[in-house]
Amino acid sequence: MAVISRFLDESGKKLGLPVLGITRGVYAACVLSYVIKVGYPKWVQRKRTASKDQDDEETTMATNIVSARQKHVKKGPAVNKEFIERLQRLLKIMIPGLWTKEFGLLTLHTSILICRTFLSIYVAGLEGRMVRFIVQKDVQNFGWMMIKWFGVAIPATFINSLIRYVESQLALAFRTRLVGYAYKLYFKNQTYYRVSNLDSRLENADHCLTDDISAFSSTVAHLYSHISKPMLDSALILFQLFRLSKMQKANSLATPIITTLVTTLTGEVLRWASPKFGKLVSEEANRKGYLRYVHSRIITNAEEIAFYGGQEVELNALQKAYRSMVNQSQKIFNQRLWYVMLEQFLMKYVWAGTGMVVIAIPILTSQQSKMGGEGAVSDRTEYYATAKNLLSSGADAMERLMTAYKEIVELAGYTERVSTLVKVFEDCSVGKYQRTAVSTVQKSKGKLERGLSDILQFHDGVPLIRGKIVHSADKSTIMLENVPIVTPNCDIVVPSLTLEVKSGMHLLISGPNGCGKSSLFRIISGLWPVYAGTLRKPPLSSMFYIPQRPYMSVGSLRDQVIYPDTLSDMKAKGLNDKDLESILDIVHLKHIVTREGGWSNIKDWKDILSGGEKQRMGMARLFYHKPQFALLDECTSAVSIDVEGRMYEAAKESNITLLTITHRPSLWKYHTHILKFDGEGGWNLDILDSGAMLSLNDEKLKLERELASVAKMESRYKEVCALIGTEDQVEEVDDE
Numbered sequence: 001m002a003v004i005s006r007f008l009d010e011s012g013k014k015l016g017l018p019v020l021g022i023t024r025g026v027y028a029a030c031v032l033s034y035v036i037k038v039g040y041p042k043w044v045q046r047k048r049t050a051s052k053d054q055d056d057e058e059t060t061m062a063t064n065i066v067s068a069r070q071k072h073v074k075k076g077p078a079v080n081k082e083f084i085e086r087l088q089r090l091l092k093i094m095i096p097g098l099w100t101k102e103f104g105l106l107t108l109h110t111s112i113l114i115c116r117t118f119l120s121i122y123v124a125g126l127e128g129r130m131v132r133f134i135v136q137k138d139v140q141n142f143g144w145m146m147i148k149w150f151g152v153a154i155p156a157t158f159i160n161s162l163i164r165y166v167e168s169q170l171a172l173a174f175r176t177r178l179v180g181y182a183y184k185l186y187f188k189n190q191t192y193y194r195v196s197n198l199d200s201r202l203e204n205a206d207h208c209l210t211d212d213i214s215a216f217s218s219t220v221a222h223l224y225s226h227i228s229k230p231m232l233d234s235a236l237i238l239f240q241l242f243r244l245s246k247m248q249k250a251n252s253l254a255t256p257i258i259t260t261l262v263t264t265l266t267g268e269v270l271r272w273a274s275p276k277f278g279k280l281v282s283e284e285a286n287r288k289g290y291l292r293y294v295h296s297r298i299i300t301n302a303e304e305i306a307f308y309g310g311q312e313v314e315l316n317a318l319q320k321a322y323r324s325m326v327n328q329s330q331k332i333f334n335q336r337l338w339y340v341m342l343e344q345f346l347m348k349y350v351w352a353g354t355g356m357v358v359i360a361i362p363i364l365t366s367q368q369s370k371m372g373g374e375g376a377v378s379d380r381t382e383y384y385a386t387a388k389n390l391l392s393s394g395a396d397a398m399e400r401l402m403t404a405y406k407e408i409v410e411l412a413g414y415t416e417r418v419s420t421l422v423k424v425f426e427d428c429s430v431g432k433y434q435r436t437a438v439s440t441v442q443k444s445k446g447k448l449e450r451g452l453s454d455i456l457q458f459h460d461g462v463p464l465i466r467g468k469i470v471h472s473a474d475k476s477t478i479m480l481e482n483v484p485i486v487t488p489n490c491d492i493v494v495p496s497l498t499l500e501v502k503s504g505m506h507l508l509i510s511g512p513n514g515c516g517k518s519s520l521f522r523i524i525s526g527l528w529p530v531y532a533g534t535l536r537k538p539p540l541s542s543m544f545y546i547p548q549r550p551y552m553s554v555g556s557l558r559d560q561v562i563y564p565d566t567l568s569d570m571k572a573k574g575l576n577d578k579d580l581e582s583i584l585d586i587v588h589l590k591h592i593v594t595r596e597g598g599w600s601n602i603k604d605w606k607d608i609l610s611g612g613e614k615q616r617m618g619m620a621r622l623f624y625h626k627p628q629f630a631l632l633d634e635c636t637s638a639v640s641i642d643v644e645g646r647m648y649e650a651a652k653e654s655n656i657t658l659l660t661i662t663h664r665p666s667l668w669k670y671h672t673h674i675l676k677f678d679g680e681g682g683w684n685l686d687i688l689d690s691g692a693m694l695s696l697n698d699e700k701l702k703l704e705r706e707l708a709s710v711a712k713m714e715s716r717y718k719e720v721c722a723l724i725g726t727e728d729q730v731e732e733v734d735d736e
């Protein structure tokens with residue numbers, strides 16, 4: 001600006017132009033263009049009927065694909081009644097009572113902030129008196145004031161540092177409370193499974209549990225000091241200024257009126273011009289979560305990706321996710337650039353000008369001012385210095401209050417994410433789910449077969465869970481009465497299944513891919529809801545599920561065998577390492593005890609054990625827990641047939657009832673019954689005559705081989721006909 005006005009001055013003088021007029025014109029143009037810059041987008045935004053942003057491909061991708069959650073959040077987070085209610089609810093979790101550490105920290109924090117405010121007022125007065133003694137050339141008193149000033153500096157700096165310390169302690173305490181609450185819910189009633197498999201409101205629960213809760217807690221703690229202290233500061237400073245004006249016998253009401261008016265007006269302007277930071281920040285957190293998810297997916301599936309050579313595709317996905325996040329951050333930076341400029345203009349320049357007026361009014365209107373004399377001059381100087389200091393602290397406080405609004409809007413974003421997390425966890429832990437696909441099924445409900453409404457009934461787009469689960473005292477029976485197999489997307493795989501598995505009834509489950517075999521286990525284990533009918537089952541401890549890819553926990557070799565027991569559980573059961581060794585002997589894994597350096601070495605067993613070894617380890621767990629029922633989901637597909645057979649024999653000898661999903665005929669002989677799904681919703685339960693089944697299987701294999709050779713002969717025949725050009729004959733053969 002200085003350069004421009006100098007240039008205008010010089011050129012104006014040379015050319016004889018009206019410099020003042022041009023300067024005013026330039027200023028007016030600047031202000032006008034700024035008003036257009038800030039106001040035009042607002043105007044356009046208001047005119048828009050649809051509120052959805054469609055800025056770029058990445059944004060759409062992240063919002064549509066990544067965040068199914070967004071579909072449940074109808075509006076972006078804003079500072080409104082809903083935000084206050086959500087915040088209140090979270091505050092109740094963070095500060096559960098008056099006699100808690102959090103409330104204690106809050107009280108301490110408040111006391112320190114009050115001390116700091118009084119110290120600021122004291123320092124302002126001290127500086128005013130220092131200036132007065134300078135004007136009076138009173139060296140002795142000036143020296144004394146300097147000593148006092150340095151004396152105050154030590155507690156003042158300590159208090160400043162203490163404010164930050166207590167604030168971080170408060171943030172940590174809030175975070176600990178929230179995380180504790182969320183973790184408890186996360187592990188209640190298999191919520192960790194349900195959140196990602198049965199409910200689609202929350203994407204990336206891990207990101208919410210770590211980053212979002214942390215950001216929310218720090219923002220709340222920071223905002224508390226960012227709002228409470230400036231409010232107290234401004235109230236006390238205003239009162240002090242009022243007192244000073246009174247002491248000057250001036251118009252004492254003008255100061256508070258002008259300051260209140262100007263700050264209210266600037267506050268309104270800033271609120272009007274403020275972009276929707278809450279929505280922006282919430283979306284940014286969402287995209288950060290997705291980026292993290294893509295990373296973790298690559299780490300989990302590194303081997304598969306490497307074998308396929310899929311690095312190009314993964315790199316692309318990663319870059320897309322990163323770009324999407326960067327675009328959002330960039331959007332926030334851009335919006336901040338203009339907003340901060342307006343903020344600075346109002347707070348630095350408008351307020352400084354107002355401050356000058358406020359200081360000047362008492363001096364100009366004071367009755368003392370008409371009087372001359374050295375005393376009056378030094379009085380006015382002291383007043384000026386004190387008021388200037390107070391005003392600068394007051395302006396600082398107001399500036400913090402105004403910027404706090406921006407943070408409140410951002411807090412609305414974090415509050416929305418954290419309260420959604422808590423809500424979804426609470427819902428899932430009591431079996432309430434919301435899934436995007438549900439509504440589409442409901443819409444097409446009319447087209448579905450008659451009788452469907454008996455299986456699935458909807459309320460507000462959510463399927464009703466009307467089935468009964470009875471935890472029977474009889475540990476020897478699993479019973480399903482008219483239980484449908486329904487996927488989380490509300491696809492009905494089997495409309496009604498009635499089955500009773502008694503202890504000693506070894507059940508083989510077969511059927512084509514996707515017919516609902518594993519889903520039956522999910523329902524029996526309680527992972528999927530029972531939408532209709534009745535499921536009677538023994539307690540969970542009487543059943544043990546072994547999947548195809550057994551999970552290896554973090555810990556020692558011993559921990560792998562006894563999972564999910566701990567060492568103390570093992571000791572309580574009266575077992576020791578010798579017993580574990582004999583268990584490993586049954587599954588032919590005894591050698592790994594010496595190979596891996598004993599029982600207590602902690603390793604990443606997921607990478608150390610081969611696929612077959614992991615499956616044998618899964619079976620070892622079965623012999624450790626010795627449940628009533630074993631739910632075996634193709635859990636020995638990578639184990640050699642002879643070892644597999646011995647393991648099944650051993651399981652039966654241990655009186656474990658087997659419910660096995662397998663495609664291997666070699667396992668038939670270990671079962672007494674067969675449950676066959678036809679892949680179209682039908683099923684059939686039969687006694688298994690493994691001898692007859694095996695001979696039928698042999699016949700089937702023989703026929704398959706013959707069919708293959710006929711197909712080969714046919715294709716060769718066609719080739720030969722094509723070579724000698726007898727197309728008619730080819731067609732005839734085709735017809736035949």
Ligand SMILES: Nc1ncnc2c1ncn2[C@@H]1O[C@H](COP(=O)(O)OP(=O)(O)OP(=O)(O)O)[C@@H](O)[C@H]1O
Nearest residue numbers: 197487488489493512513514515516517518519520
């Ligand atoms: N988490 C899930 N969310 C939605 N649908 C699912 C989920 N898991 C499975 N399904 C669907 O449920 C149906 C039955 O799956 P299930 O895993 O029971 O098949 P399966 O008979 O065990 O097949 P396979 O022999 O291939 O293991 C499939 O159509 C599948 O797409």
